Amino acid sequence: MGRLFSQVDLDLLRKYDRPGPRYTSYPTAPLFSSSFSAGDYHQEILNTNSPAVTTDLSLYFHFPFCDTLCYFCGCTMLVTRDRNRIEEYNRYLKREIAAIAPLLSPLRRVVQLHWGGGTPTHCSPDQIRDVGLAIHSAFRVAPEAEISVEVDPRELTRDHLQALRDSGFNRMSMGVQDLDEQVQRAVNRIQPESMTTKVYMWARELGFGSVNMDLIYGLPFQTLQGFERTLRKIVEYSPDRIALFNYAHVPWLKPHQKLIRQEDLPAPDLKLALLKMSIEYFCSNGYEYIGMDHFAKTTDELALAQKEKTLYRNFQGYSTKAEADLYGFGMSAISHFQTVYAQNTKHLPEYYADLDAGRLATRVGYRMTNDDLIRKHVIMRLMCDLELDVASVEERFGINFEETFADSLGMLRAFEEDGLVETTGRRIQIVGSGRLLLRNIAMCFDAYLDAMLKTKPIFSRTV
Ligand code: SF4
Numbered sequence: 112m113g114r115l116f117s118q119v120d121l122d123l124l125r126k127y128d129r130p131g132p133r134y135t136s137y138p139t140a141p142l143f144s145s146s147f148s149a150g151d152y153h154q155e156i157l158n159t160n161s162p163a164v165t166t167d168l169s170l171y172f173h174f175p176f177c178d179t180l181c182y183f184c185g186c187t188m189l190v191t192r193d194r195n196r197i198e199e200y201n202r203y204l205k206r207e208i209a210a211i212a213p214l215l216s217p218l219r220r221v222v223q224l225h226w227g228g229g230t231p232t233h234c235s236p237d238q239i240r241d242v243g244l245a246i247h248s249a250f251r252v253a254p255e256a257e258i259s260v261e262v263d264p265r266e267l268t269r270d271h272l273q274a275l276r277d278s279g280f281n282r283m284s285m286g287v288q289d290l291d292e293q294v295q296r297a298v299n300r301i302q303p304e305s306m307t308t309k310v311y312m313w314a315r316e317l318g319f320g321s322v323n324m325d326l327i328y329g330l331p332f333q334t335l336q337g338f339e340r341t342l343r344k345i346v347e348y349s350p351d352r353i354a355l356f357n358y359a360h361v362p363w364l365k366p367h368q369k370l371i372r373q374e375d376l377p378a379p380d381l382k383l384a385l386l387k388m389s390i391e392y393f394c395s396n397g398y399e400y401i402g403m404d405h406f407a408k409t410t411d412e413l414a415l416a417q418k419e420k421t422l423y424r425n426f427q428g429y430s431t432k433a434e435a436d437l438y439g440f441g442m443s444a445i446s447h448f449q450t451v452y453a454q455n456t457k458h459l460p461e462y463y464a465d466l467d468a469g470r471l472a473t474r475v476g477y478r479m480t481n482d483d484l485i486r487k488h489v490i491m492r493l494m495c496d497l498e499l500d501v502a503s504v505e506e507r508f509g510i511n512f513e514e515t516f517a518d519s520l521g522m523l524r525a526f527e528e529d530g531l532v533e534t535t536g537r538r539i540q541i542v543g544s545g546r547l548l549l550r551n552i553a554m555c556f557d558a559y560l561d562a563m564l565k566t567k568p569i570f571s572r573t574v
Pocket of ligand 1 (some may be wrong): 186
């Protein structure tokens with residue numbers, strides 16, 4: 112059993128289940144505003160890139176296309192089988208790289224690079240090599256960089272994976288979701304177990320240093336028995352990391368989710384039981400619960416970094432790379448460095464038109480205040496370290512913690528009374544089932560939450 116889980120307390124999870132952000136950023140994306148323009152983003156890049164700047168870089172590339180629609184999908188994606196459309200998109204992606212790379216200090220090294228989507232492996236092997244080459248030609252990628260890609264085992268060939276290895280990729284994350292055939296049919300994602308096995312074997316043969324598998328709980332027709340079979344098989348594969356996502360049924364935001372019938376979804380109690388079973392199973396079989404849906408082998412660098420308090424969190428999830436400046440490329444991609452967030456347009460024609468006009472494709476963004484920086488730090492440390500050293504926050508930001516966070520500490524009291532948070536001296540620690548309620552605990556420190564929940568019903572439920 113993992114260090115901190117003796118038993119998952121379902122009553123407490125039920126009590127705290129409510130809509131809330133996932134805190135891949137703070138402030139969260141709904142606060143980004145169109146008053147932040149492409150010109151502002153361009154100027155920020157210039158302001159933060161004198162030739163002597165050496166801060167590490169993290170690059171994200173968004174590949175929006177998919178072969179078919181998974182009904183549960185919550186990503187920014189487009190279905191196409193037209194190879195020319197993919198080719199056209201990649202041309203624009205390379206133009207965006209060519210527009211931004213020369214603005215960055217040549218001393219900066221890329222320590223993290225990620226391709227997400229959509230489905231990056233919907234590109235052909237040649238297209239993968241082509242974009243990979245453009246990236247490596249434009250940036251200084253460090254030899255030890257963490258280079259990761261999201262792969263869809265369906266329609267994937269060994270040559271796709273070879274092309275990724277040739278382009279420097281050393282980590283991959285593969286979608287599995289659930290191995291049960293009835294569940295797969297209900298969500299329009301048919302992926303036989305033999306296919307998952309084949310791709311996993313290829314990844315190992317080709318030397319991907321770290322393999323992650325994605326699962327989802329809360330999908331139609333899931334049962335305890337069926338999902339237990341999936342969990343057992345996943346542990347047999349022995350991936351380095353496992354992500355177990357909560358299916359967020361938000362058809363008012365993602366209309367295609369109406370293709371999933373409400374009556375086929377597991378009832379809230381079954382959903383919680385699926386979560387409890389999964390956590391207990393993984394934590395009894397060599398995995399550590401890192402937090403926010405992520406498990407890693409106890410020997411994996413994510414688990415080690417958490418113990419050493421060197422874990423970070425960004426739009427791609429947990430990371431061992433210290434806060435490198437993030438530059439995002441492609442439609443909908445988000446960049447974040449220093450005190451700004453900037454997000455590209457989510458609409459393909461606009462993305463193309465902006466680049467054709469010689470502009471960057473930024474549509475919204477945000478400039479952080481000093482208060483935002485403090486709160487972001489507190490939320491990040493709680494979500495990564497599962498504890499907070501109050502004195503270090505005071506020292507870093509020159510504040511009196513109890514005064515600044517009087518309201519937050521008041522809200523935290525309920526968590527303390529329920530045994531989810533412990534405050535000893537000047538240390539706030541998340542304990543027991545509190546690790547499953549990180550979002551809720553972080554929400555106590557979010558200055559914008561109340562206003563956001565009133566005006567924008569956009570967040571998924573926290574459990
Ligand atoms: S492959 Fe991924 S991005 Fe594409 S539809 Fe399925 S879940 Fe969405």
